[in-house]
Amino acid sequence: MAKIIGGIGTSHVPTIGVAYDKGKQDDPAWAPLFKGYKPVADWLAEKKPDALVFFYNDHATTFFFDLYPTFALGIGAQFEIADEGAGKRPLPPMRGNVDLSIHIAESLVNDEFDITTFQDRPIDHGCASPLPLLWPHAPDWPGVIVPIAINVLQFPIPTAKRCYKLGQALRRAIESYPEDLKVVVVGTGGLSHQVHGERAGFNNEEWDMEFLDLFVKNPEELTKLRHADYIRRGGAESVEQIMWLAMRGALEGEIRELHRNYYLATTTAMTVTLYEPA
Amino acid sequence: MNPQLAGLEDLEGTYVFDLHTSNRAMKLNRFLWKMIGTEARAHFSKDPENAMTEAGLSDTEKDLVRRQDWIGLIRAGASFFVLEKFARVAQRTNLEVYAMMRGETFDEFMATRRVPECR
Numbered sequence: 001m002a003k004i005i006g007g008i009g010t011s012h013v014p015t016i017g018v019a020y021d022k023g024k025q026d027d028p029a030w031a032p033l034f035k036g037y038k039p040v041a042d043w044l045a046e047k048k049p050d051a052l053v054f055f056y057n058d059h060a061t062t063f064f065f066d067l068y069p070t071f072a073l074g075i076g077a078q079f080e081i082a083d084e085g086a087g088k089r090p091l092p093p094m095r096g097n098v099d100l101s102i103h104i105a106e107s108l109v110n111d112e113f114d115i116t117t118f119q120d121r122p123i124d125h126g127c128a129s130p131l132p133l134l135w136p137h138a139p140d141w142p143g144v145i146v147p148i149a150i151n152v153l154q155f156p157i158p159t160a161k162r163c164y165k166l167g168q169a170l171r172r173a174i175e176s177y178p179e180d181l182k183v184v185v186v187g188t189g190g191l192s193h194q195v196h197g198e199r200a201g202f203n204n205e206e207w208d209m210e211f212l213d214l215f216v217k218n219p220e221e222l223t224k225l226r227h228a229d230y231i232r233r234g235g236a237e238s239v240e241q242i243m244w245l246a247m248r249g250a251l252e253g254e255i256r257e258l259h260r261n262y263y264l265a266t267t268t269a270m271t272v273t274l275y276e277p278a
Numbered sequence: 279m280n281p282q283l284a285g286l287e288d289l290e291g292t293y294v295f296d297l298h299t300s301n302r303a304m305k306l307n308r309f310l311w312k313m314i315g316t317e318a319r320a321h322f323s324k325d326p327e328n329a330m331t332e333a334g335l336s337d338t339e340k341d342l343v344r345r346q347d348w349i350g351l352i353r354a355g356a357s358f359f360v361l362e363k364f365a366r367v368a369q370r371t372n373l374e375v376y377a378m379m380r381g382e383t384f385d386e387f388m389a390t391r392r393v394p395e396c397r
C-alpha cells in the first residue's frame with residue numbers, strides 16, 4: 001500500500017523560478033531563500049519518495065476563466081512547463097504516473113469529491129517554481145508529481161474547510177493504492193502578499209507566524225476562517241494559503257515541524273516548511 | 279453577496295476578482311491571457327491596434343492597454359494573473375507593476391522593501 005511520509009509547505013513565487021534559471025543561488029539577496037530549501041531537498045534525497053502530490057494553483061495558464069475548474073487533477077506520463085509570457089524555461093518536463101493519478105481520480109470521485117481531470121496541458125509556476133529547489137532535474141527528475149490544481153483566482157473559490165477535506169480524501173486515495181509507494185504531499189502558495197491594487201506590497205509577518213504555529217497545533221482554527229479573513233490579514237493573494245490546508249488534511253493528526261525558513265525580501269513572505277507525522 | 283467575502287467592502291486598494299468581474303471583463307482578460315502564446319505576442323507587437331480590435335476591446339480598454347495603465351486595467355476588471363502576462367510583453371517586471379499600481383516610482387517602492395536587491 002502507498003503511504004504518506006511527510007508534507008512540505010512552500011511558496012510558489014514566479015521570481016523564484018527566474019532567480020533559479022539565472023543562477024542566483026549564491027547572490028547575497030537570494031541565498032537566504034535558496035539555502036532555506038536545502039534541508040528539505042536533503043530530506044527528500046534521503047527519504048526518496050516516489051511521488052510528490054502538489055496542491056497548487058494555476059494562474060490562468062493551463063485554464064482560462066471561461067472554464068475554470070474548482071479542483072482539477074492532472075493525468076499524464078509527463079507535464080510540460082508552461083510558457084507564461086517570457087518564453088520556455090530550461091527545465092525538462094515534469095514526470096507523472098498515469099496509473100497513480102487515475103487511481104486518485106477514481107478514489108476521489110467515488111468518495112464524492114467530483115474532481116475535474118486534465119491531460120496534455122502545460123503547468124505553470126504554481127508547481128514549477130518550487131520544484132527544482134526540492135528535487136534535482138538533471139539528468140531527470142527523481143520521481144513523479146501528481147498535480148492537483150485548486151481555484152484560488154476566480155471567486156467563489158473553495159472554502160478553507162473544503163480544502164482540508166480534499167486532503168483527507170487524498171489520504172484515503174493514497175492509502176488505497178496497491179503499490180508500496182512513498183508519497184509526500186506539498187501545499188503551495190503564500191505566505192502574506194498582495195500583488196494587485198494600491199494595496200500591493202502588503203505583508204503581515206505577525207500573522208504569518210501565527211498561521212505557521214496554528215498550522216501544526218490547531219489547523220481546525222484555520223479551516224474556520226473565511227476568505228475575507230485571509231485577505232484582510234495576509235493580503236488578497238495570500239488567500240491561496242488554503243492550499244496548505246489541503247496538505248494538512250492529508251497529514252491529519254499530530255505532526256512535527258522539522259524545518260522552517262521564512263524570507264520576506266520584497267513582496268511575498270517566501271516560506272518553506274517540512275513536516276512529518278508525529 | 280458571497281458570505282466568504284463579506285466585510286471587505288471598506289478594504290482599500292483591493293479589487294476582488296469574482297464571477298461578476300470576470301463576466302464583465304471577459305474580453306479584456308482573454309486578450310491579456312493570450313499573451314502566453316508566441317503568435318499572439320508577435321501579432322500584438324507588430325499590430326497592436328488590430329490585435330485589440332480583433333479581441334473586441336472597448337475604446338476605454340484599448341486606451342488603458344496603450345498607456346499601460348496597470349491600476350486602470352485592474353479597475354476595469356483585469357485579473358492580475360493575466361495582467362502579468364501582458365507585463366512580460368511590455369517588458370515590465372512585477373515589481374515595477376506593483377510600484378505603478380501604488381502610484382509610486384520604482385525607487386520609492388523598493389525603498390519600502392526589506393531586501394530591495396532581491397529581484
Ligand SMILES: [Fe+2]
Pocket residue numbers: 012057059126189240
Ligand atoms: Fe499562486
